[in-house]
Amino acid sequence: xxxxxxxxxxxxxxxxxxxxxxxxxxxxxxxxxxxxxxxxxxxxxxxxxxxxxxxxxxxxxxxxxxxxxxxxxxxxxxxxxxxxxxxxxxxxxxxxxxxxxxxxxxxxxxxxxxxxxxxxxxxxxxxxxxxxxxxxxxxxxxxxxxxxxxxxxxxxxxxxxxxxxxxxxxxxxxxxxxxxxxxxxxxxxxxxxxxxxxxxxxxxxxxxxxxxxxxxxxx
Numbered sequence: 185x186x187x188x189x190x191x192x193x194x195x196x197x198x199x200x201x202x203x204x205x206x207x208x209x210x211x212x213x214x215x216x217x218x219x220x221x222x223x224x225x226x227x228x229x230x231x232x233x234x235x236x237x238x239x240x241x242x243x244x245x246x247x248x249x250x251x252x253x254x255x256x257x258x259x260x261x262x263x264x265x266x267x268x269x270x271x272x273x274x275x276x277x278x279x280x281x282x283x284x285x286x287x288x289x290x291x292x293x294x295x296x297x298x299x300x301x302x303x304x305x306x307x308x309x310x311x312x313x314x315x316x317x318x319x320x321x322x323x324x325x326x327x328x329x330x331x332x333x334x335x336x337x338x339x340x341x342x343x344x345x346x347x348x349x350x351x352x353x354x355x356x357x358x359x360x361x362x363x364x365x366x367x368x369x370x371x372x373x374x375x376x377x378x379x380x381x382x383x384x385x386x387x388x389x390x391x392x393x394x395x396x397x398x399x400x401x402x403x
Contacts, residue, residue, distance in 0.1 A: 200300065
């Protein structure tokens with residue numbers, strides 16, 4: 185793929201990275217194993233870049249930036265920018281259902297391609313390509329990292345879930361200084377709670393907590 189800026193020494197690695205599970209067979213591996221590796225390689229490269237870009241940032245500031253840059257939605261956006269979906273190999277039913285445009289599929293494929301480049305050419309080459317592809321997202325990451333509600337909604341949407349539900353489960357304190365406890369719920373039954381002096385702040389805090397749990401579970 186010319187748009188990647190990398191010519192593979194082992195084309196079979198790229199072929200595997202572009203093969204969706206719907207087309208896998210005993211003689212044709214899907215990109216799931218490469219996706220597993222690519223997720224870790226991407227995380228390391230982005231973490232290093234964030235540390236270098238802001239030497240004074242705390243772990244609490246860096247973690248949401250990292251999550252914003254490595255989550256499936258961002259990986260899918262990068263994949264869309266290089267038209268990666270046009271090259272994916274998948275089963276007919278998945279293709280007819282719009283698989284080439286699905287966030288989860290594009291995100292997984294992008295991570296698999298990163299792993300393929302890593303195995304083909306090593307970390308230094310992979311780092312250069314990732315930083316080039318992620319440059320637009322790295323520039324504005326502070327703003328996106330500060331909005332957990334949007335991030336959680338995008339996470340749910342990419343997995344065909346309805347938007348998260350926010351419920352006030354408790355209100356305490358005097359009228360001039362209230363405290364709100366908000367519970368955010370996803371259709372899969374998972375939830376998280378947070379308390380703050382405003383509903384919005386409690387919603388953001390609850391969304392951040394639940395998003396951290398879900399991203400840890402799903403990688």
